[in-house]
Amino acid sequence: MKLAAVSDTDLSADPRSSIKIRAPRREDGAGVWQLIADTTSLDDNSMYCNLLQCSHFASTCALAEMDGEIVGWVSGYIPPEHPDTYFVWQVCVAEKARGKGMAKRLINAVLARKVCADVIQVQSTITKDNKPSWALFGSIAETLDTDLVRQPHFKRDDHFAGLHDTEFLVTIGPFERAALPVRSAA
DSSP: OOBOOOOGGGOOSSTTOOEEEEOOOGGGHHHHHHHHHTOTTSOOOOHHHHHHHHHTTGGGOEEEEETTEEEEEEEEEOOTTOTTEEEEEEEEEOGGGTTSOHHHHHHHHHHTSGGGTTOOEEEEEEETTOHHHHHHHHHHHHHTTOOEEEEEEEOHHHHSTTSSOOEEEEEEOOOOGGGSSBOOOO
16 A cells, blocks of 8 residues: 655654654754664764764655654765665664664655656665574565565675775666655655
């Protein structure tokens, strides 16, 4: 079932839910940084990086709030050389908000924005052992009724000097915009 046009603040899947999804603001940078720091499975970014994401890249990032607390985050961008692609940099969901499809809702919220009007594929990089991310991106590909292709992108020895596992480039698409669970009127 497709949803009618909605704004960011209307993207709570259940009207009884206290979870709100919205674009980040500059003041959210420290809270986003803390959410990521509290999630031990993610690579840390500097707080400055998160401040830039919440200001310069706010249109392609989203956060989820529950009772005023940041409980979900997706950062991403549209590569200048590939305006048809949304690259997901990082997805993070607090323990208390897991099991509600939050990560997928955050990505869908960004894809529904006007800035993503030309996007027909989603990319990210994932390490081989990151089962939650493989499940998330597999679910997105299934929802969009398209392929998920993976290939080594940043290799352990060639790019990380042996200090980090190989990151596989995951490409979902191309997909039809009409397949998106939420479409924006804007």
